[in-house]
Amino acid sequence: MDTKRELLSLLSTDARESTEDIARQLGVDPERVEALLDELEAEGTVRGYQAVVDWDNTDDQHVAAFVELNVELNRETGYEEIADRIARFSEVESLRLVSGDYDFAIEVTGDSMQDVSQFISNQIAPIPEITQTVTHFIMETYKEAGIDFGDRDGDDRLSVSP
Amino acid sequence: MTLQPNDRVAGVPESGIRKFFELAEERDDVISLGVGEPDFSTPWAARSAAIHSLEEGRTSYTSNRGMSDLRRLISDYSRRWDHEYDPETEVLVTTGASEAVDLALRTFVSPGDTVAIHQPNYISYQPGIEFAGGEPLGVTTTAADDFALTPAALAEAGAEEADLLVFCYPNNPTGAVMDADEIRAVAEFCVDNDIDVIADEIYAALTYDGDHTSIASMPGMRERTIVINGFSKAYAMTGLRLGYALGPAAAIESMNRVHQYTMLSAPTTAQYAAIEALRSCEDAVDEMAAEYNRRRRFVLSRFEEIGLDCFTARGAFYAFPECGGDDEAFAEDLLKEEGVAVVPGRVFGESGAGHLRVSYATSMRELKTAMNRIETFCRNR
Numbered sequence: 001m002d003t004k005r006e007l008l009s010l011l012s013t014d015a016r017e018s019t020e021d022i023a024r025q026l027g028v029d030p031e032r033v034e035a036l037l038d039e040l041e042a043e044g045t046v047r048g049y050q051a052v053v054d055w056d057n058t059d060d061q062h063v064a065a066f067v068e069l070n071v072e073l074n075r076e077t078g079y080e081e082i083a084d085r086i087a088r089f090s091e092v093e094s095l096r097l098v099s100g101d102y103d104f105a106i107e108v109t110g111d112s113m114q115d116v117s118q119f120i121s122n123q124i125a126p127i128p129e130i131t132q133t134v135t136h137f138i139m140e141t142y143k144e145a146g147i148d149f150g151d152r153d154g155d156d157r158l159s160v161s162p
Numbered sequence: 163m164t165l166q167p168n169d170r171v172a173g174v175p176e177s178g179i180r181k182f183f184e185l186a187e188e189r190d191d192v193i194s195l196g197v198g199e200p201d202f203s204t205p206w207a208a209r210s211a212a213i214h215s216l217e218e219g220r221t222s223y224t225s226n227r228g229m230s231d232l233r234r235l236i237s238d239y240s241r242r243w244d245h246e247y248d249p250e251t252e253v254l255v256t257t258g259a260s261e262a263v264d265l266a267l268r269t270f271v272s273p274g275d276t277v278a279i280h281q282p283n284y285i286s287y288q289p290g291i292e293f294a295g296g297e298p299l300g301v302t303t304t305a306a307d308d309f310a311l312t313p314a315a316l317a318e319a320g321a322e323e324a325d326l327l328v329f330c331y332p333n334n335p336t337g338a339v340m341d342a343d344e345i346r347a348v349a350e351f352c353v354d355n356d357i358d359v360i361a362d363e364i365y366a367a368l369t370y371d372g373d374h375t376s377i378a379s380m381p382g383m384r385e386r387t388i389v390i391n392g393f394s395k396a397y398a399m400t401g402l403r404l405g406y407a408l409g410p411a412a413a414i415e416s417m418n419r420v421h422q423y424t425m426l427s428a429p430t431t432a433q434y435a436a437i438e439a440l441r442s443c444e445d446a447v448d449e450m451a452a453e454y455n456r457r458r459r460f461v462l463s464r465f466e467e468i469g470l471d472c473f474t475a476r477g478a479f480y481a482f483p484e485c486g487g488d489d490e491a492f493a494e495d496l497l498k499e500e501g502v503a504v505v506p507g508r509v510f511g512e513s514g515a516g517h518l519r520v521s522y523a524t525s526m527r528e529l530k531t532a533m534n535r536i537e538t539f540c541r542n543r
């Protein structure tokens with residue numbers, strides 16, 4: 001694996017490592033890590049760094065839903081144009097074009113179910129090309145971004161072994 | 163007196179690991195870099211296959227040599243290291259690599275045989291040789307040679323006379339790896355002096371910055387080598403107890419003679435896990451190896467910053483820094499003062515004295531804290 005590839009793989013498990021610690025793990029200088037990070041950001045490979053939050057462990061009201069969208073394309077409007085309109089809403093956390101029974105899969109967040117429903121009915125459903133929406137409220141998150149939310153801890157290895 | 167151990171057993175001292183285990187168990191804030199097994203769990207696909215086999219009630223013995231699907235997969239897997247072993251006659255599935263080592267020693271060592279063993283080395287070989295009635299001949303490897311075994315060291319120890327050599331690279335405790343040229347030189351020494359080899363390659367898949375070379379792939383070596391490997395390290399399957407031996411048909415037949423009477427067959431559930439591991443867990447192994455490699459570089463660079471000399475270990479999950487003095491006292495004080503457990507090098511043979519075995523089979527988070535504590539400890543020393 002080249003260093004850049006390895007940096008990516010390291011960041012995608014833990015983006016909060018210090019530059020010095022990343023450098024030690026990759027066997028390069030901190031300056032080289034900074035340069036690679038700049039490169040990855042500039043070329044649009046790394047789009048951001050975020051925490052994976054288990055909102056159920058906070059006092060915040062946090063409601064999320066997956067929404068299926070069906071669209072009807074016409075001569076002037078393709079997927080790109082529709083995606084662009086949907087992506088601009090800050091309520092929309094993710095937006096993907098998918099294969100299968102529907103076209104777009106989006107994730108929407110809000111403070112309450114009503115909040116999310118209203119957003120879908122007032123902002124998304126009225127978009128002319130959208131023919132159908134199906135909203136699935138998320139009831140429980142077990143795993144996100146590769147991180148298992150189940151608290152199975154336990155290093156039950158012997159503390160010293162051959 | 164009743165139930166007195168025989169002389170061979172009585173003559174083998176208790177492992178020096180035990181003492182550090184007990185010290186470490188005394189407190190609960192210890193970060194242990196003393197663990198000789200992976201911190202990962204067995205890849206889920208393999209665990210799931212084992213569970214499924216239990217649900218199906220597959221809990222009987224298997225054939226002595228192991229399930230035929232498994233032997234075929236092992237034979238295919240081993241090709242990556244230029245091995246060609248017939249799954250029907252040249253593969254023996256065992257209860258851990260440990261059983262394979264024991265079988266090989268009991269099968270090929272005759273009472274009084276000299277068995278050369280490079281040191282520092284994994285702690286089970288010397289007692290195993292003694293249980294089998296052999297005479298261990300220690301061959302010193304040094305930091306100056308990056309703990310590689312050399313013909314010069316073999317000659318110096320008088321290993322021309324040896325009947326057998328126990329050879330383990332990537333090595334526990336040093337993390338040393340030998341490259342093809344170095345291994346070729348040892349192979350030539352063995353061929354010239356008619357020495358058979360037991361090659362414990364259990365860490366083969368954990369070789370970094372380069373690939374593993376098997377001594378059995380060197381000219382004239384296949385017919386005189388038993389290759390031992392297993393699932394414990396690469397697949398993080400230590401508790402499932404599964405390993406295997408590869409060798410010429412007649413040799414495997416002889417080992418199976420002992421195995422069929424003493425073990426019958428390796429654990430069945432583990433064999434199901436191993437089949438799935440070989441079929442679908444290659445990516446998981448690569449990911450674990452990549453993670454170990456990052457930790458390895460981290461630990462080595464921290465030792466450099468701290469000022470402890472450490473050769474560049476390129477395999478397994480161990481670093482073997484020099485501690486500049488009595489390793490046992492160092493390890494004991496480090497445990498007492500900073501709550502970090504490491505294993506003194508001397509446990510692995512006299513030539514390990516003055517070194518520490520530091521295992522990086524521990525999360526990055528713990529490694530960072532542990533290395534900071536070692537730094538504090540060295541500053542205050």
Ligand SMILES: Cc1ncc(COP(=O)(O)O)c(C=O)c1O
Pocket residue numbers: 162198257258259260261284330333334362364391392393394400403404405
């Ligand atoms: C060099 C070496 N060989 C063999 C073993 C034992 O392996 P297994 O779990 O397959 O019996 C170990 C375990 O620490 C080891 O380090």
